[in-house]
Amino acid sequence: MREVYVAGIGITTFTRLEYPLVEIASYASMMALKDAGVTEVDQLYVANMGAPRVNHQTALGSAVADSLSLLPAGAAAIENGPASGAAAIKAGFQAVASGMDDVVLVAGVERMREVNNLEATDFVATLTHPLTEYIYGVTLPSHAAMFARLYMEKYGVTERHLAMVGVKNQNAALNNVWAHLQQGITLEGILDSPEAMTNNPYVAEPLRFFDACPVSDGGAAIILVSKEKAQELGRPMIRLSGIGQATDTHAVFEREEPTDLLAVRNAARAAYDMSGLGPEDIDVAELHDAFTILEIAESEEVGFFPKGEGHIALEKGETALGGKIPINVGGGLKGRGHPVGATGVAQAWEIVTQLRGDGEKRQVEGARTGLSLNFGGFGNNVVCLTFVRED
């Protein structure tokens, strides 16, 4: 198996974008192509979850290939729920590692705000089990709320801990010009003041408004290349060193212990095994904080902290910039936004930015290794990636 490197990255602003879906993907891809200094690719994968339903468009791979004048490159769209982005990166990795291709463009894109919030929530809820969850009105916020309630009862996590994640990540987004939310928040404003319950009402108790990521449009792209090609291009040598993917039961209630995210645990373990790294070796991480409780739980499942102690590490500032393991320094899904199909690629974009030392105000000093975790379904399909800077 050949080694695979990230030679280029690109991203659009995550916000409401009033442009066709293909243009959003194309713009991020153009940036990545330009960054890598390539004008031709052998293959492109476009990650997306909702285009057929939300945007009435299918076959995004060929549409983007044509839009970018990349013909006759091979092209395909990859749909894997909210983990579509990292799943597409995995496909790109396989294409280069196998020797089949030398240059692969992986783009992730979503335009969710073409529909209203209710419809967007419903479209994401289609990933739930149709017979045991969806028909009873289960949505992702309600899933996360039930998970949070169990976590609070079992491990002593409080609403204050959840709010602390929200404040940390939304304020981190202020250092990321591409991030959706550009408005700082405080614990006093969303939790302690007499107006806090109006500023930050319950969405699905115990989760409040500022515990959830925004609904965003956006695109991100990376260029994966072989080692020889990476050396030829002369960009920083960032190796995609590990990939792990794991699944769990479709219906959450079937899990023996619903507070365990086994797919996260298994995906991270596989990525560590492949890369020869352990959690203690990671300098910067991107976790899938679609809801604040998930950052706490995932920080435990990927091995940064013992089970049930993620919130304690949070209290100590260990997950903040300058802490033991900075998490979501670009805002995470909470602050950067969560155009679902683009998120896994955007996470890789942030890690590569960090390993290149281009993070500016949010730069993790001396970062050489990074991990990103893309959480699909409600933890039933998870992809974990590790990256290493080699030069």
Add this chain to the structure above:
Amino acid sequence: MSVDLEKILRPTDAEMEPYEPKYMMLASGEAVVVRQVFRDEIPDLLKHVEPLIHVERDFYDLVAARVYAELLGYYQYRFQDQYVLALQVDGELAAIVNGREVKPGLGLSLHTLALRRGLRIGAHGFAAKMEYHIDTLGHDEVLIVAESPIGFRRWMIEYKLEKRFDIPHELGGVPSWALTRELFDNARSKLVVGRRPVPTELLEKAMEKILPPSDPPTPALDPLAATRAMYDPTATALVQQRWEMEKGAGNA
């Protein structure tokens, strides 16, 4: 014989109790002051509203144009029984809400224009406006319309407004919805906040001058202009960009 035409043109405003200022904390931790703005301050507001007429997103252009006209009408004595409330953060204008009294017992909501986003400032302003109608002016009902989906969610859905489709609203004759005293009482505990009296320092800062917003809504970014398929269905601009890149890479 001379005729003072202005006396004929100028409406006679009803006596309306002033709005008692209040303040509240936003999610950002900043304090926002809600207070009434009177005629002599309207020129300041006009300067801050005018740029929003050119913001073609989220109906800012439509709402700002109408608010501008309403404020100008108020300033030039061409709009009867209008009141204007301003929300200010550290003196900076954060939102404008206005309305009018149609007749005793009946109010009419005109507009809610938020100049800062993401902090429920518009929602706080709307709540203050309804508080003024119901609690201060003693209206039993306020007629309301929404011109944007955001407004519809905030007013019609959150307050569970009643339909008054048989009553044309002054904003273009569109169907009205109504907030009744009972609906407002039901919403108070969740949606209506604020503390009184406003600390002297905060109020003085607000009254001193209405400062321009430091981060007002701006026209949507157009980073994708070159690739807009609407005007470039054959992706010519993209091809051209690619050629430029190739030239830059020494491949031309």
